[in-house]
Amino acid sequence: MRRVDVSLVGFGVVGKGLARLLLTRREWLQEQRGLDIRLVSVASARAGCIYAEDGLDIAGLLALAEQRRPLTELAHTQYFSSTLAGIEAFKSDILVEATGTNLRDGEPGLSHIRAALSRGQHVVTANKGPVALAGIELLQLARQNGVQLRMESTVMAGTPVLSTALEGMAGAQISAARGIVNGTTNYILSAMAEGRDYAEVLADAQARGYAEADPTADVEGYDAVAKAMILSTLLFQQPLGAEQVARTGITGVTREQVQHASEAGKRIKLIASVRRMSGGEVEARVEPVELPLIDPLAHVVGAMNALTLESETLSSVTVIGPGAGSIETGQGLLADILAIAGV
Structure with missing residues (x-):
């Protein structure tokens, strides 16, 4: 049995999703993967960092979080006042960074x-911020130190x-x-295709938890x-x-x-696209696009996400799946952990 020690920074919706998977899949990972x-x-801005050399009681952690009690109440742990202090005090095999996305400077x-x-x-x-703003630098830093940086969950949660x-x-x-890489906008546009108004559907999306109180992003x-x-x-x-x-959003x-x-046999979707041009530069766009019904992206409805990849050997490959959610995003993190473990 090979042991892999994981440190988790951020214990919100995504961090708790990974913790639940590590708890519920523990026996399967041991039996089927020898892991x-x-x-x-576990560290968070509010709670600092708690550490246990032999592993934390995940069920206890989740119970404390459910009861909105401090994680520091967990027994048999060491405490560090800040996340960075904890990172520097000990070295696990893998750090999982699941703090909130900040697209201004990528911090913390x-x-x-x-x-x-x-x-x-x-x-x-x-966390989308660090990769979007400094991805090349971070990938180079990983190579220089002989380690991996993986980020499956940054684009379509656990969908690979x-x-x-x-x-x-x-x-x-x-x-x-x-x-289609944003479930909120796809949910809104899908509902509008059924004849509903933008404002009505946005309010519904907020009530369902698909959209934030401030849906601007x-x-x-x-x-x-x-x-x-x-x-x-x-x-x-x-x-x-x-x-x-x-960039053009969907508010208009x-x-x-x-x-x-719809009458013209098309569907409007918010499409993010990147394309390498003949001169080597990259054209990138985010905009509402009328898609013909022969396009697989036209049939992606609700809060689902999808991405079509084009290449010279495989002309078009489309991957469709959930793009958000606690367990769904946790699955992306777990898949990356297993990829690093090489199993």
């Missing part, structure tokens, strides 16, 4: 990832789109990627812009600034436009 994954530390996740990679620690992240592009399509030269396309930046970095090794991605899309598209 004993132990969560040895960027500092967490830099610190871990610099000391020879593998990193798995669900990055591993499909980088590993499943190894040897294929990808020339373009385009897709989703409906104005900023979340999709960050994912386009990540795709450009990973597929083409070309970093982009947010200002280099042409009317019910009449959606109905007119």
Whole structure:
């Protein structure tokens, strides 16, 4: 039985999703993969960092979180006042960075990832900010220190789109990627296709938890812009600034436009696209597009996500699946952990 020690930074919706999977899949991972994954530390901005060399009681952690009690109440743990202090005090095999996304400067996740990679620690992240803003730098830092940086969950949660592009399509030269990478906007546009108004559907999406109280990042396309930046970095090794991605959100899309598209045999979707041009530069866009019904993306409805990859050997490969959710995003993190473990 091989042991892998994991440190988790961020114990919100995503972090708890991974913790639940590590708890519920523990026996299966041991029996089928010969792997004993132990969560040895958890850190958050509010609680600091707790550590146990032999592994934390995950069930106890989740119970404390459910009761909104401090994680420091967990027995038999060491305490560090800050996340960075905990990262520097001990070294686990893999750091999982699951703090909230900050698209302004990538912090605090960027500092967490830099610190871990610099000391020879593998990193798995669900945090879009650091990868969108400094992906090339972080990947170079990982190579310099002989470790891996994996980020499946940053684009389509647990749906394996990055591993499909980088590993499943190894040897294929990808020339373009385009897709629906924001579930909130796809839910809204899908409902509008049924004849409902934007304002009504947005309120419904907020009530269902698909949209935040302030939905700007989703409906104005900023979340999709960050994912386009990540795709450009990973597929083409070309970093982009947010200002280099042409952006139009869905707030200007009317019910009449959606109905007119439907009458013409088309559906409006918010599409993020990156394409390598003949001169080597990358064109990136986020915008509502009328798609013909022969396009597989036209049939992706509700909060689902999808990405179509184009290459010279496989002309078109489309991956469809959930793009958000606690367990769904946790699955992406777990898949990356297993990839690093080599099982």
